[in-house]
Amino acid sequence: MAQIELRLNAELRTEFGKGAARRIRRDHKIPAVLYGHGTEPVHLTLPGHDTMLALKHVNAILTLDFDGKEELALAKDVQRDPIKPVIEHVDLVIVKRGEKVTVDVPVHVEGEAGPDTNVIVENGTLAVEADVLSIPELLTVSVEGLEAGSQILAKDVQLPAGATLAADEDLLVVNISQQVAAEELEDELAEAEEEAGIEKDEPAAESGDEA
Incomplete structure (x- = not known):
């Protein structure tokens, strides 16, 4: 069975550092970075609950809606809290329809x-x-x-x-x-x-x- 495509509404992130990341997590959201295909890294905030559900699917293809555009992405690295069932950060790589990974x-x-x-x-x-x-x-x-x-x-x-x-x-x-x-x-x-x-x-x- 092929992987399913899942849609997430993301937000551009303007605050950085450990303090900003903690505030994002307190709001039940997840800090993330999107990169690849020669583009500059884009810092995002993802909805916590929906992202956790999406990442239960191994190699899930995510359609990210942010700043009036869409990007297909694959989770490259997911950092999880060693004790609590919480995702601390996600690295996402841009993918394009028709390409192989x-x-x-x-x-x-x-x-x-x-x-x-x-x-x-x-x-x-x-x-x-x-x-x-x-x-x-x-x-x-x-x-x-x-x-x-x-x-x-x-x-x-x-x-x-x-x-x-x-x-x-x-x-x-x-x-x-x-x-x-x-x-x-x-x-x-x-x-x-x-x-x-x-x-x-x-x-x-x-x-x-x-x-």
Whole structure:
């Protein structure tokens, strides 16, 4: 499924610095900067709630309405508060209809691998080049029935029409490993402890045994 286009009403920003940014956030808005295609950076204020909803869509294409004009943009960098669910700042890059962009697209694993296996996602995203209005939301990878030792590389991932792989084609995406039984895991741990010279304390004898 291609990405959707979302519209945001933005405002030109004339105040700068940490104090101005704090005031913008107190008004439930988000400071942002828009640049690209040889233009001078434009400082904007975005509506907080609508922007947070829009950026839940990975690689969402945003139509920004400001100062009587429109610009298509892609979020390049989103700075989030490490504790609170708040966006602190957004870097936006201008894009044009018909051009291609390179973006990281999430990998979605589906299906059940063979019995007694572990499915390990080594790379959760893949760099893909696609038309700006046809960016895939995700790349689906099936592990149905795959046995231990199987690997899915970037070149094995099926891409939608019009998209091309920008990542290394031999990049490991999904690895199927053998599931280790609990007994084997305990034996391996005991062996590792023995090699490291770690001695376990013997359990204390019960009082009834001492009588």
